[in-house]
Amino acid sequence: MSGVTFDEVTKRFGDTTAVENMSLEVADGEFMVLLGPSGCGKSTALRMIAGLEEVSDGMLSIGNRVVNNIPPRERDIAMVFQSYALYPHMSVRKNIESPLVANRANRLPAGERSERIDEAAEVLGLTDYLDRKPGELSGGQRQRVALARAIVRRPEVFLMDEPLSNLDAKLRTQTRLELVELHRRLRTTFVYVTHDQVEAMTMADRIAIINDGHVQQVGRPQEVYDRPANLFVARFIGSPPMNTISGTVGTSGTGGNVATEAGVVAVAELSGSRAGDEVVLGVRPEYLKPRDPSKDDPGAGGLRARVENIEMLGHERHLLTRVGNEVMVARLDPALPPPSIGDEVVLEADAANVYLFDPSTTERLGSGTSTPTATVVADG
Amino acid sequence: MATESTVTAPPTAVERPRPPGSGLSIGLARAGWYISLTLLAVVVLFPIYMLVIRAISDPISFINAGQPLHIVSAQWDVFSRAWSDAGLARAMGVSAVATIVIMGAQFMTSVLGAYAFAFLEFPLKKLLFAIVIGTLLLPIEVTLVANIQTVRSLGWLNSVQGLTFPFLATALGIFLIRQGFLGLPRDLRDAATLDGFGHIGFLFKVAIPLAKPVIGSFLVISFLSAWNQYVWPRNATTEGAWQTVQIALRTLTTTRVDQINLAFAGAIIAALPLVLLLIFFQRQMVRGLTAGAVKG
Numbered sequence: 001m002s003g004v005t006f007d008e009v010t011k012r013f014g015d016t017t018a019v020e021n022m023s024l025e026v027a028d029g030e031f032m033v034l035l036g037p038s039g040c041g042k043s044t045a046l047r048m049i050a051g052l053e054e055v056s057d058g059m060l061s062i063g064n065r066v067v068n069n070i071p072p073r074e075r076d077i078a079m080v081f082q083s084y085a086l087y088p089h090m091s092v093r094k095n096i097e098s099p100l101v102a103n104r105a106n107r108l109p110a111g112e113r114s115e116r117i118d119e120a121a122e123v124l125g126l127t128d129y130l131d132r133k134p135g136e137l138s139g140g141q142r143q144r145v146a147l148a149r150a151i152v153r154r155p156e157v158f159l160m161d162e163p164l165s166n167l168d169a170k171l172r173t174q175t176r177l178e179l180v181e182l183h184r185r186l187r188t189t190f191v192y193v194t195h196d197q198v199e200a201m202t203m204a205d206r207i208a209i210i211n212d213g214h215v216q217q218v219g220r221p222q223e224v225y226d227r228p229a230n231l232f233v234a235r236f237i238g239s240p241p242m243n244t245i246s247g248t249v250g251t252s253g254t255g256g257n258v259a260t261e262a263g264v265v266a267v268a269e270l271s272g273s274r275a276g277d278e279v280v281l282g283v284r285p286e287y288l289k290p291r292d293p294s295k296d297d298p299g300a301g302g303l304r305a306r307v308e309n310i311e312m313l314g315h316e317r318h319l320l321t322r323v324g325n326e327v328m329v330a331r332l333d334p335a336l337p338p339p340s341i342g343d344e345v346v347l348e349a350d351a352a353n354v355y356l357f358d359p360s361t362t363e364r365l366g367s368g369t370s371t372p373t374a375t376v377v378a379d380g
Numbered sequence: 381m382a383t384e385s386t387v388t389a390p391p392t393a394v395e396r397p398r399p400p401g402s403g404l405s406i407g408l409a410r411a412g413w414y415i416s417l418t419l420l421a422v423v424v425l426f427p428i429y430m431l432v433i434r435a436i437s438d439p440i441s442f443i444n445a446g447q448p449l450h451i452v453s454a455q456w457d458v459f460s461r462a463w464s465d466a467g468l469a470r471a472m473g474v475s476a477v478a479t480i481v482i483m484g485a486q487f488m489t490s491v492l493g494a495y496a497f498a499f500l501e502f503p504l505k506k507l508l509f510a511i512v513i514g515t516l517l518l519p520i521e522v523t524l525v526a527n528i529q530t531v532r533s534l535g536w537l538n539s540v541q542g543l544t545f546p547f548l549a550t551a552l553g554i555f556l557i558r559q560g561f562l563g564l565p566r567d568l569r570d571a572a573t574l575d576g577f578g579h580i581g582f583l584f585k586v587a588i589p590l591a592k593p594v595i596g597s598f599l600v601i602s603f604l605s606a607w608n609q610y611v612w613p614r615n616a617t618t619e620g621a622w623q624t625v626q627i628a629l630r631t632l633t634t635t636r637v638d639q640i641n642l643a644f645a646g647a648i649i650a651a652l653p654l655v656l657l658l659i660f661f662q663r664q665m666v667r668g669l670t671a672g673a674v675k676g
Contacts, residue, residue, distance in 0.1 A: 047570075051574075052570050073573070078574065084567075087568070087571075099574070099575040103578075149575075
């Protein structure tokens with residue numbers, strides 16, 4: 001088993017830079033998810049590990065071996081594709097066997113091949129389908145064949161490029177659990193690319209959030225949720241995402257406040273910003289509560305908002321409101337009576353869970369030193 | 381009463397109401413199609429029908445009878461006479477050998493050329509491909525004299541190599557099979573690379589099996605053009621022993637003018653392999669020719 005190390009790796013396609021100076025260390029046996037919007041360079045990064053794209057600059061290592069110039073088949077990796085990439089003319093058995101026979105130089109004896117195929121088929125519940133063609137299988141079964149083809153070669157690193165995207169919602173949840181179980185069982189390094197933050201949050205040991213070819217933040221799922229390094233991460237992680245609004249810092253009593261166009265928000269910790277500084281204020285939907293303005297004390301803080309829509313999800317409600325030019329979402333307990341669409345409300349933010357960002361660098365103020373006191377749930 | 385209720389019952393979802401007269405117009409449209417297709421079939425099949433009639437009829441009696449649309453004084457032994465008089469057995473043998481060599485060579489060169497143009501990156505790729513495709517515009521007559529000179533200087537007149545050499549590679553094959561290869565998903569090629577397939581492994585284990593319909597249809601085209609060749613073998617052979625089937629037919633036509641039905645019978649015999657091929661592979665041919673037209 002081996003980890004993967006990107007050391008200032010850059011990938012250029014002509015004039016376009018897909019990945020720039022990426023440094024990232026994936027530990028041995030770790031489940032690392034590369035998360036980002038489409039076109040951010042995450043798949044390019046994965047394809048560089050596979051050797052399907054050349055590294056333009058920097059050094060890429062698998063274990064202790066620099067692999068910049070090592071051909072894909074000698075990298076001891078296996079990859080699962082979004083489209084499964086099964087050979088349609090071959091049976092499931094032949095598909096699973098292909099990495100063991102394709103390279104004549106290190107072809108295994110037939111007996112051992114057969115053993116490995118049976119073992120992989122057993123692990124993934126494919127024993128009854130070994131003689132079928134991929135075209136006769138469902139999407140979920142095909143994906144499992146692709147996984148079997150990957151595990152049969154016992155690689156040092158598994159690479160997965162959005163492997164669940166072609167599955168329906170129910171199957172995706174199920175396969176997600178199976179993948180986590182597979183990782184637990186194999187204890188091999190997984191590098192998994194997705195644009196779906198739910199997949200990232202539920203499966204990863206650590207997440208690397210990527211945008212515009214740059215790593216924005218690397219951390220455990222709860223860490224990137226609780227302590228986003230910048231506005232991009234804050235807005236990308238979380239569903240619904242973090243609400244943000246521009247304002248100016250003021251001081252009052254022990255803490256401080258931020259004056260926005262829609263009202264003043266109390267902030268427990270000013271994270272090093274001073275009165276008069278321009279900031280972007282961020283607050284997650286679960287820390288915004290609507291209040292009836294008619295029962296307000298005059299001068300009480302909060303953001304004046306108008307209810308535009310209410311989404312009922314069963315276990316919670318999302319209150320979509322218009323605050324100045326921004327749309328802000330509050331997460332409500334479904335047991336409480338919600339306001340009606342069109343109502344004027346005041347959104348009150350929990351002062352201890354307000355984030356401040358520098359509008360010019362988009363970095364979170366006080367990153368690494370002072371963090372909001374959001375509940376840190378033990379993650380695993 | 382029952383009839384009434386049936387008539388006045390509201391239309392169900394299954395039996396949607398039709399606009400009045402639509403049944404009739406569909407029937408008319410269908411009849412129109414059948415009539416046009418029948419006429420077209422008559423136009424196409426009439427010469428073949430006449431070929432059979434004239435082959436079997438005694439030629440003098442047929443002309444004296446005013447060239448009717450039916451058999452006159454049937455000569456059923458005409459096929460066996462044509463077979464022996466024209467030496468069709470040997471001529472068909474020569475044609476078969478030349479055709480097999482051409483098909484085999486075209487398969488290899490087209491598949492390799494198509495692979496390079498579809499999957500490899502090399503300098504001047506687009507220009508080279510344009511030049512290859514450009515050769516499609518040159519009819520055989522343009523290069524005939526130069527090619528005959530070459531074959532003559534190599535001492536290859538009256539030989540299998542002489543009959544086949546200019547046709548061992550074809551731009552049509554490269555183009556068609558390249559289209560088939562381009563239809564293969566990129567992920568499949570990437571997966572094959574990661575599995576450890578080299579160029580040859582990927583070509584023969586993955587690309588060719590998946591491009592089978594296109595390759596099959598190309599081989600049918602290759603067979604047809606090789607079997608039907610006339611101009612090249614006419615120039616590349618000088619001895620009767622090296623006559624191909626089309627040359628033998630020509631000889632039969634010019635040497636036995638009084639027995640012209642022998643030539644017709646010979647033509648029917650020479651066409652039999654093609655007819656069999658078309659019967660067995662027509663679906664393949666159509667599928668291959670339309671492959672790549674619509675990306676699936």
